[in-house]
Amino acid sequence: MENSGTGAFLRTRRLESCFNASSTLSAKETPRSSVKEELGSKRRADMYVDEAGLGSVLISWIKIILCFLTMMVTTSVWAVIMLVLLPWPYERIKQGNIFGHVSGRLLLWIVGNPIKIEGAEFSNERAIYICNHASPLDIVLIMWLVPTGTVGIAKKEIIWYPLFGQLYVLANHLRIDRKNPTAAIESMKEAARAVVKNNLSLIIFPEGTRSKDGRLLPFKKGFVHLALQTGLPIVPMVLTGTHLAWRKGSLHLRPTPLSVKFLPPIDTSDWTADKINDHVKMVHELYVRNLPESQRPLALEGPENGSKS
Template sequence: MEKSGSLFRNRRLESFLNTSSNPTVKEAPKVLVKEEAGQRPRASATADVYVDDDGWLPTLISVVRIVVCFVSMMFTTFIWALIMILLLPWPYERVRQGNVYGHVTGRMLMWILGNPIKIEGAEFSNERAIYICNHASPIDIFLIMWLTPTGTVGIAKKEIIWYPLFGQLYVLANHLRIDRSNPTLAIASMKEAARAVVRNNLSLIIFPEGTRSKNGRLLPFKKALLIPFITQQPHLQGFVHLALQSRLPIVPMVFTGTHRAWRKGGLHVRPAPITVKYLEPIPTHDWTADKIDEYLKMMQDLYVKHLPESQRPLPSETPRISSKS
């Protein structure tokens, strides 16, 4: 089943989404640059820029794509909610079906949006691990739904059950929830979540920045955990704490270009190229609690190394470890 899940996510990527999953690809993804005002954009293989085309026709097409995405997502959510109800006696199978929902829905939404995608490091895409990724666009959500392996769970506040339809599907899919009513209960819930991950051979997905970047540039990694998919409210313990408790390796996923494709606070999706790069898993079996800041800095530096210049922090904004929750 694990192999079939991986094949489901990666097979026919080139034909379906104009994607390459070859980890050794050296060429830069094409970007669109205007030759002159009023002319149609042309392709450039080297520029780290993307110039918007905000004419009425691209804007109208973007609105149509977003509406189709919303309607399509509601349809698949309803279908999988029915499947989950039938699988109530089998909790782990519900986790797997939740991932299948994500693979189908995320891939479908990216196809509707139409952005060219390149995938690198696909050989690391089916590890049992803690997956982390930079976050600068709603598109990041679609990508992690599609590209994280079968057996991956998110962690959300227990109140998520009140989110219409999606919240109920989240609970039915047996994803993890924690009690944030007070710090003691929150910490206990996080520890229990880590034990559940180990006990059921699951993976996790986390945004280490703790919020979405407004301009695509990397933000400081936080010691507090961001709930993926649902909210920008962090918890008391972050991915390093979860790694210390679970001893799972960490697989960084580096997203490039999503901030240009769909900007924070906007409703205009642009045909900017996107790259998803899986980095080699980082073992955590020998990590110790007294070096948490060092591990966070190491992970931040790794992202800075692999991000393009346009997404690296400015010299005056070099990421520092954040302990804020």
């Protein structure tokens, strides 16, 4: 897989330092706080709320408009590149990733939320990347952070998303029909074949849909099937705070601190088809342990045993 120094620069170290500036300042101020205030702060860490005053709403709208205009420009540029590369599908995948690195970085800079990244050393693995999903910001973070040579799998309706959806299809990423289990399974097999043939990585949301309140949903089995078919390790990406920064159905961006934690790769070489439910449960429990209390399931549910995808 191609991972240039420029790509790594766009996705990790220096920008991470920039985003972490505010959290570093807070750490320096901690000694001046009393023990009681520190404990209270920890209890409130998972429940960030800001004042939704008129000024905050106006700033939010300005940011959203700037993000949309930025996407218009970057999408237009890369759409031309994709059209030129129509005969070369693998090159379109790589260009789609480069588009994501550039656009994701710009959008996150506009939004301005402080971001903490952990486990960045695992972000350049050839692997199946999985991610919890509760906000549009999850997409932006993934665009920025996944390595070059990563193909995405999303619902077929993504083509109707303005700008992003059309470029997603041009970039040769895969779509599945969630309402048609047979077609979804075939799409997964197609993805596995493409990954093995072209030495690609994958990115997938194991919940299958976006959580409404940020709490982790049960995992579907598709990512395990993909691991069995490709032999790739699984790298979990644990996102926190995005559901508060940009809530589902809202156009109000909040300055909530965000966190992205790459967990060590999970070796799948000894996984077997007769233990799929056990594998799903193990990875789901790993997320539960690494998420804050406010994003854990209220009642721990097992994987959707009836899911075929």
